[in-house]
Amino acid sequence: MEHLLEVRDLEVRFALRSGDFTAIDKIRFSLDRGERMGLVGESGAGKSVTGFSILNLISKPGYIAGGQIFFRGRDLAGLSVAEMRSVRGNRISMIFQDPMMTLNPVMTIGDQMVETLMAHRKISRASAEALSVEKLKAVHIPSPETRLRQYPHEFSGGMRQRIVIAIALLTDPDLIIADEPTTALDVTIQAEIMDLLLELCTLQKMAMILITHDLGVVSQVTEKIAVMYAGRIVEMGSTENIVANPQHPYTKGLIRALPGSREAGVRLYQIPGSMPNLSSIPEGCAFNPRCEMALDLCRHETPELRQRGAFQRQVACHRVGEIPEKKSEPCFPAGHGEGNENG
Known part of the structure; x- marks a missing residue:
């Protein structure tokens, strides 16, 4: 069966005076009709750049350096400006973070x-x-x-x-890309907006890519998750399996940092360090300077995203087999918008 959207080895770079830097490093994923996927990670992970790339909205000095983006069987990268206009805002719509930047005030x-x-x-x-x-x-x-x-x-x-x-x-689109659609809203309104998106996707059989840093939100709305770090997908699989059994240390850290993951009065977990910028992505696994499980191998060899374990998900980690897989409930309470600060 043909996928609605298929991204193959997408690579996005930014041409700066100091050289070209890779923002998206050969990521791959697919989306079927009516399917909802969460694209998750901290600020700077490459989530929004991925969303903009699908619509060919990368502005200079950014550019798509390689890969293919198939939508309904057509490679969007090969379309003319006029042909792309028939897709953008028509078959694929995007919802941006700040509605006041989207709407014309006059x-x-x-x-x-x-x-x-x-x-x-x-x-x-x-x-x-x-x-x-x-x-x-x-x-x-x-x-x-x-x-x-x-x-x-x-x-x-x-x-x-x-x-x-x-x-x-x-225009009754086939796909909606929602880029942090609740960032500027309070928690109660966040829940209403996410409920609305879920309702509309279900009733109208639209696919959705939800771009967010909040695993608490995607756990309630999406069917699968792709976790991004420094321009690469480090873990991808069904929402249920990833939330209950994170297999990449970064995914595990994001979940541990959510409010509700610890007892009342206990300080929340914080992943040490910060996301690297494009000019200083570490050699090997980009997460290795922040990872409590890093080996010497992790500092020199970049792990490939491969099928791992019994729960049918893809993980890019040299030590994934050492994180036990078990059936368990999510380690944070149900509900939208909890933990809407950077994870």
């Missing part, structure tokens, strides 16, 4: 939605407005006919994010 919500529809479809303004009202209802915006005539500043943060989601849904 245009009404209705004008922005109608403009989006008319850019991708041959449709009358009256039909576009009717469809806009329908999509606002789908994201639970009250009095949508009235709301169309209002400006972004007249809405709360949560309502603005719902409107951004409604705009992303206008």
Whole structure:
């Protein structure tokens, strides 16, 4: 069966005065129709760059240096500007972190939605407005006919994010890429937005890539997870198996750092050190300076992402067999938005 999206050996570099630096290092993953995947890691891991690459939105000095991105059987990297426009915002939509950066402050919500529809479809303004009202209802915006005539500043943060989601849904896309869609919202609104995305994906059979640093969020929304570190995928598999039995020391550290993973009053775990920048990625396994299990081998040889263990997941670690696999419950409580600080 053909995948909806298949990324093969994607490599993204940034051409700086001091030289070219690799931001994404030959990552591979696939997504089927209606499937939901979480792309997880700390800031600087390469999550957002991956999302932008799929839509060919990498701006200079960044560029796609290699690999292929197949969407519905077509290699997006080989499309012309006009052909890419028929995919971007049409078959693939993106939801960005800050709705105020997405919405035009001097245009009404209705004008922005109608403009989006008319850019991708041959449709009358009256039909576009009717469809806009329908999509606002789908994201639970009250009095949508009235709301169309209002400006972004007249809405709360949560309502603005719902409107951004409604705009992303206008063309009934096959895939939504949600880049930290709840970062600027409080915990209660975060839960509502994630519930809404899950509801829409289920009802409309859309696939979704959820980009976030919060394993607590992806555990509630996605079916599989790809954990990224320094531009590489270090662990990938079903959400249930990875959350219950993390096999890469970095994944294990992210989960241990979540609120709820320890008793009340006990200081939260913190992974020592920080994400390396592009100009100083360590030799061997990039995580080795921060890893409590690192061997000399880890400092000189980069582990490949391979199928490991009984739980059918891929892991890039020389010592993965030494982390016991067992069936267990997630080590943090259910619920959205918990631990929304950098893990």
